[in-house]
Amino acid sequence: MLVSLGWVTALVAGIFGIHIGQKLCFPYFWKDVFYLAKVIRYGARMEMYKITSKVFTVLDRFVQQAAQIPNKAFIIYEGVSYTYRDIDERSNKVAHVFEKLGTVKKGDTVALLMNNEPDFVCVWFGLSKLGCSVAFLNTNIKSRSLLHCFNCCGAKILVVGKDLLDTLQDILPSLQEDSIQVWTMGKESSHPEVRTLLDKMEWASEQPVPAEYRATTSLKAHNLYIFTSGTTGLPKAAVITHLQSLKAAAGFWAYGGTCDDVVYIPLPLYHSAASLIGIGGTLHIGATCVLKKKFSASHFWIDCKEYNVTIFQYIGELCRYLCNQPKAEGEKEHKVRMGVGNGLRQDVWREFHRRFGEIRMCELYGSTEGNVCFMNHVGKIGAVGRSNFFYKLIFKYDLVKYDMVKDEPFRNKQGFCERVRKGQTGLLLSKVSARTPFFGYAGSKQLTEKKLFHDVFEKGDTYVNTGDLMVEDQKDFISFRDRVGDTFRWKGENVATTEVAEILGLMDFIQEANVYGVEVPGNEGRAGMASVIVRPDYEFDGKKLFDHILSDLPSYARPLFLRIQESMEMTGTFKQQKFRLVESGFNPSAISDPLYFLDNATKCYIPLTDTIYDSIVSGQRKL
Numbered sequence: 001m002l003v004s005l006g007w008v009t010a011l012v013a014g015i016f017g018i019h020i021g022q023k024l025c026f027p028y029f030w031k032d033v034f035y036l037a038k039v040i041r042y043g044a045r046m047e048m049y050k051i052t053s054k055v056f057t058v059l060d061r062f063v064q065q066a067a068q069i070p071n072k073a074f075i076i077y078e079g080v081s082y083t084y085r086d087i088d089e090r091s092n093k094v095a096h097v098f099e100k101l102g103t104v105k106k107g108d109t110v111a112l113l114m115n116n117e118p119d120f121v122c123v124w125f126g127l128s129k130l131g132c133s134v135a136f137l138n139t140n141i142k143s144r145s146l147l148h149c150f151n152c153c154g155a156k157i158l159v160v161g162k163d164l165l166d167t168l169q170d171i172l173p174s175l176q177e178d179s180i181q182v183w184t185m186g187k188e189s190s191h192p193e194v195r196t197l198l199d200k201m202e203w204a205s206e207q208p209v210p211a212e213y214r215a216t217t218s219l220k221a222h223n224l225y226i227f228t229s230g231t232t233g234l235p236k237a238a239v240i241t242h243l244q245s246l247k248a249a250a251g252f253w254a255y256g257g258t259c260d261d262v263v264y265i266p267l268p269l270y271h272s273a274a275s276l277i278g279i280g281g282t283l284h285i286g287a288t289c290v291l292k293k294k295f296s297a298s299h300f301w302i303d304c305k306e307y308n309v310t311i312f313q314y315i316g317e318l319c320r321y322l323c324n325q326p327k328a329e330g331e332k333e334h335k336v337r338m339g340v341g342n343g344l345r346q347d348v349w350r351e352f353h354r355r356f357g358e359i360r361m362c363e364l365y366g367s368t369e370g371n372v373c374f375m376n377h378v379g380k381i382g383a384v385g386r387s388n389f390f391y392k393l394i395f396k397y398d399l400v401k402y403d404m405v406k407d408e409p410f411r412n413k414q415g416f417c418e419r420v421r422k423g424q425t426g427l428l429l430s431k432v433s434a435r436t437p438f439f440g441y442a443g444s445k446q447l448t449e450k451k452l453f454h455d456v457f458e459k460g461d462t463y464v465n466t467g468d469l470m471v472e473d474q475k476d477f478i479s480f481r482d483r484v485g486d487t488f489r490w491k492g493e494n495v496a497t498t499e500v501a502e503i504l505g506l507m508d509f510i511q512e513a514n515v516y517g518v519e520v521p522g523n524e525g526r527a528g529m530a531s532v533i534v535r536p537d538y539e540f541d542g543k544k545l546f547d548h549i550l551s552d553l554p555s556y557a558r559p560l561f562l563r564i565q566e567s568m569e570m571t572g573t574f575k576q577q578k579f580r581l582v583e584s585g586f587n588p589s590a591i592s593d594p595l596y597f598l599d600n601a602t603k604c605y606i607p608l609t610d611t612i613y614d615s616i617v618s619g620q621r622k623l
């Protein structure tokens, strides 16, 4: 404690001492100071948890809030308001059912497959109260990938939303074989092997669960697993420790959120943004959140007005959809003062301000599993974050030169990476250290290792490869440029190129597939495209491929464009060459190879003609 306080005092004194003279006229000085003070205050609390081995977790905070503000609305869902007490008692019931039946014990992992609804939170908290780790499954994941998820997080129980049970139909036998117990959030089930939770919750006690079940002595204890698309095949379970949960839950608070705020959560809870930052952040400040089953652009402002929303969570696409809505009267008449999210492009950002008023947009950068985060606390358009001398003392990150053609960081004669100068684009690497540990992925050391670079600037150092190309400008603003490597983003989801390539490779007529993302004007992220080589003596079959893709890949991961090639170009290190393919895009008049387009209307891959191309680029045809 003393150590950390000394450290804090020194830093704060440092800020006032060294910087005050030279930077007083700097426009962001005070904003930086206030922001840093919050970061440091939070950091000091984490240090204290470490020293005393007593962690006050996000769940502890929730239980505390439920005692202090029991009647305050915590979640509003489809017009119904659930207070802090409601959610607390209901989660106690979940805990008591599982405890009584003796099916889980402290330290077990339970998988959760649910759409957004208050019971997602009740089950999550209920199991956490028993000391279980909860694994959030992406509801888009298809059967083959879903089975794999159980192996990597070691879950023996699955709780599935009532509306999603039918999607499990074809894998229920396999789950049984693996002796995974399936529970549904219903009172009855048509599948005899599936157990029901709601009926048992009716008679279960709502009394508090003893606090020692959930107690933890380490910030590094696994708290949750959140599945992210893998860069090496199937989805990966990112390990979420209490440290990450606590950091994320401080997001709204760091941006100035208070208990009077009403937070709008339209993003899926199985992602860290909605669960850790949204739900965690709401309860941290004792506010209310409006939880949506699904985002709806036409309902967004109606909801905001009805519930007096003050903060909303976004991804870049969402703001673009809002800007694409027809103009209406009184678009600036609302109480929304802040948006918190990631991926807002400059042009959309400006348009958003023009249409809907001066809402402070707070960009937040940080991957689910990453160990670095940036916050654009001054609201500068186009930036994802802001750094300075002191921030760099806390988060050791660097931007290094990247070789686009080889698809790897540039290494000099000594074998080390080189930092880029300010204003130049580089790959963001963040150092793995005691204060910024990297927890990686559950069930696979190999996957964790793949995210790491060693001997970056000196022998023996270790950095996490974020896979993001960023720029830091002269004024210390950090902006996102592009993603490199094996993933791209589309419709707010990460798409793992190798996973898609693997699925394509299952087709008998495909010899090899190289998957990448191409930019499409008027769309966020990159649309999936695959370059494929057709096996000798086989014919390309657009119908067969369409059916295969439809059954095995979630919609955001389906390649919209195909390019038939004779041979695959490789990089010097025998990886598939993607850069040139990405650069050449999908314009049929510029590419001599046959191109195909995934056509929903005819349920087939059809030749990509100039007409189709034009209708896509002009925005007539929506993707």
Ligand SMILES: *[C@@H]1O[C@H](CO)[C@@H](O)[C@H](O)[C@H]1NC(C)=O
Residues within 6 Å of the ligand: 306, 307, 308
């Ligand atoms: C929203 O604010 C208005 C005016 O302050 C108030 O009359 C109304 O009851 C509020 N609505 C909700 C759902 O709190």
Ligand SMILES: *[C@@H]1O[C@H](CO)[C@@H](O)[C@H](O)[C@H]1NC(C)=O
Residues within 6 Å of the ligand: 555, 560, 598, 600, 622, 623
């Ligand atoms: C095709 O249909 C799916 C739903 O089945 C949808 O998610 C997807 O966006 C559509 N794709 C295109 C290119 O229209």
